[in-house]
Amino acid sequence: MAVTLTPTAAKHVAAHLVKRGKGVGLRLGVRTTGCSGLAYKLEYADEARPEDVTFVSHGVTVVVDPKSLPYIDGTELDFAREGLNEGFRFRNPNVKDECGCGESFNI
């Protein structure tokens, strides 16, 4: 299993990293915020920490901390446009239910 990006997502992440001018890749993770469920982390990675698990998908490095990995293993990160709006979306096979907007979820 692994964490991957769709080709579109990879293209956008790579472009953003170039514009940002630094960073080794993308960090995906989850935050356990108590009884309100889990929340995704989607950040630039300036470095991979020793404990991180690293994947490369379509040329983009994705780092995941080992505590988050079980929650998002198998996830594919996609990029989508909805009208003028745009952004990333987690396709996470571990999710059982999520709040209507997809920002927090349960497994």
Next chain:
Amino acid sequence: MALLQISEPGESPAPHQRRRAIGIDLGTTNSLVATVRHGLAVVLPDEEGRPLVPSIVRYAEDAVEAGYTAMEHQARDPQNTIVSVKRLMGRGLADLADARRFPYRFVDAPGMVRIATRAGVKSPVEISADLLRALRARAEASLGGPVDGAVVTVPAYFDDGQRQATKDAAQLAGLPVLRLLNEPTAAAIAYGLDNASEGVYAVYDLGGGTFDISILRLSKGVFEVLATNGDSALGGDDFDHRVFCWVIEAAKLPPLSPADARQLLVKAREAKENLSEHDEATIAATLAGGAVINLTLTKAIFTEITANLVAKTLQPVKRALRDAQLAPGDVKGVVLVGGATRMPQIRRAVAEYFGQPPLTNLNPDEVVALGAAVQANKLVGNRERNDDWLLLDVIPLSLGLETMGGLTEKIIPRNSTIPVARAQEFTTYKDGQTAMAIHVVQGERERVADCRSLGRFELRGIPPMVAGAARIRVTFEVDADGLLEVAAREQTTGIAATIAVKPSYGLSDDEVARMLQDSFAHAADDMQARALAEAQVEADQLAEATRSALAADGDLLDAEERAEVDVALARLATARAGHDHAALRAEVAALSRATDEFAARRMNRSVARALTGKRVDALSD
């Protein structure tokens, strides 16, 4: 489903906490709206990818049009199509020396001039608001929801009346204005100069029809406008006109019809824009009378015929520096704003005058809006990175407390720099609960049993309330010496309790490393444990609520209905004893469904009780 954005490291917002912030450059000719997306400021384009919104509002028969739609009707419906309303903001008719240049039906009014349109008499504030509404609509469509805060830019020379009028317009358009920002300051912020070293910066802004120079001083992260100067009748359009005159002379053209003149002016502008990238540009046109024009304008000729325009911009620059009592050499950096600053001869002249190359890597049309977006993003509370902060010391293991089900709630995550303070609100779990035990723990594991206990204390004297009504704010504060103080405070009564501990006490580096390793090794178990514990808490809460409801209002159910609820309760208890969190969640859902009707009846009864014996007119308050 929301679309997520990439954040800076360590700054992912809590769910639903990212606030939509925009920056608006409300320009004389064109306006723009920008936001910070994926950590970078970007201008928001329309469906056709056009970044600009022409600053034009038209009052049509049955609608208000703004931007390109309004622009299309400008020639046909000039009295109801308002352009350059910015020039009228906060101005009385007496202030407008050039009122006759406008094709509008002006109405003099105290304070500010007004314009009679087919939609009625409109003030510049209302017209600006109609333009801002279009920008707001674009932003909301692009960001997927209402705007939480906006920064609107104004020229540095705007007086209080003009600023107030701009603010009123934004409020009228339903935009929560965080603040107005001077255009040159916004440009400097877009270049990140607010994080640069202290000193004097110049912002050279050559727009379509106006030229502004501002001298700013940065001190302690704040820009102060030292001096402004400019020429309200000098801009990129004058360069187009020089090329136009050159064409007429070179092709020896007779006086032109208005249509031919318009066509040639467009060609002149295209040639000007081409020359920013290329060494020569072709001007080809066929006039109404059949005359064919085919000329090549070289960069050298273009520079020569516009040399005195370039020189003309340097006069206000000199005056501004003199007003600020500074010399060109005192300026640490120069920012270029406005599309006309793409012309190489402008860049060269500025570089020569200040003795340094100007900053040009951002789009000069967008730089003001981008800076406003950066400022709005900061003011609205989306955290920004602080690259310049010294990494003094970090917390090696997360600090948190125990919540229901024996789970840890992390308050301060590991690797946070100290000093640090974080607060979170908690509530009571049971009806009438008057005390709360706070168990402070350290570590990365999900279960309290797997973390290190730092100390416990109790908050007593919580007024009896229904479960979930009390608000208890728990604050974790680690000072520069690494001393942790945890305080709990009930918000309505103010009762409080605290504990102070040294988290690092008796903890060696090896132990920290081991605790971290354990948390990585047990990540999967911890995930299961958390899921189960959360389901258990939910199950207990629902079972408890159901039992107390049955005790109070059990008579609302007939025997068959009661039996159904009892069965669901029993099945829940069985699942609660097991270790399958999915099965337990399913039973929670089943019990919840089985008691839906019961809950509705209880609600009706309590409403009926509340209303019994009351007069209808007594209910209105």
